[in-house]
Amino acid sequence: MLRFTLLLLISLFGINTHAADLKQSKSNFIEGKHYQALEAPLINMGAPVVEFMYYGCRACFQLVPAVAEWSHTKKIDVLLVPVHSESAMVEEARLFHTFDVMGVLGKMYEEGFIIVQTDKSKLQGTDRVNSFLDKNGVDKEKFWTVWKSQEVNQRLAGSAALTRQAKIIKTPTFVVHGTYKVDVESLGSVEELFELLNYLVAMQPKSAPVLLKKPG
Known part of the structure; x- marks a missing residue:
């Protein structure tokens, strides 16, 4: 089941972390080589793992089934954040947030990658998106109303802030x-x-x- 938090995140299939299973993993990973420690940790993320993704990222698309299977098998929550700045990759992030606000992200998440990346439709712009909405039975009028909504704009501001704070320069991270x-x-x-x-x-x-801290 997919769920979304107020910090623009969704949970893929997982519920709880099973530490006993996790301890079987390798212990020869090196900080600074295989992973980095953030200077300013993210707080209140609501899950142990966050994936920063982008609908135009082919590797993100290819990893979708593997991440879902891992999350489901290990019972580890994975939260998704669309990567963008105030002026770049915004439309793709807006697509993600619009699906979520409408409550159709569960069935449309992968479809977002197809809309952005593939040539299955020769249409462009609004007509292109509408063709995929029709195919999946999503209300077009509601979609475009939500697309312009204040709630989506607020979520865009949040995901842009998280992208900056985590210093994301590539996806998936x-x-x-x-x-x-x-x-x-x-x-x-x-x-x-x-x-x-x-x-x-x-x-x-x-x-x-x-x-x-609260002011004293």
Whole structure:
């Protein structure tokens, strides 16, 4: 089941972390080589693993079934954040957030990659999106109303802020416990990616995020 938090995140299939299974992962990963520690950890993410993704990213699309299977098998929540700035990759992130606000992200998440990346439709712009909405039985009028809504705009502001804070420069990038950032290009295989994620999920962050204090 997919769910979305107020911080623009969705959960893929997982419920709880099973630490005993995770400890079977490799222990020869090196900080600074295979993963980085964020200078400013993300807080209140609601799940141990966050995937920063982009609908125009082919590797993100290819990883969808593997990430879902890993999340389901290990029972580890994976939250998704669309990567963008205030002026770049915004339309793709808006597509993601619009699907979610409408409550159709569960069935339309992968379709978003197809809309952006494939030539299955020669149509462009609004007509292109409408053709995929029709195919999947999504209300077009409601979609375009939500697309322009304040709720989607607020979620865009949030995902842009998370992209900046985590200093995401490529996708897919994973962040574990809001602290450990994994760039898949530093790894040799998909199998190694999940071994590293297992290893990091089983770790405790070296330091807790600094929380804001109320004025005295």
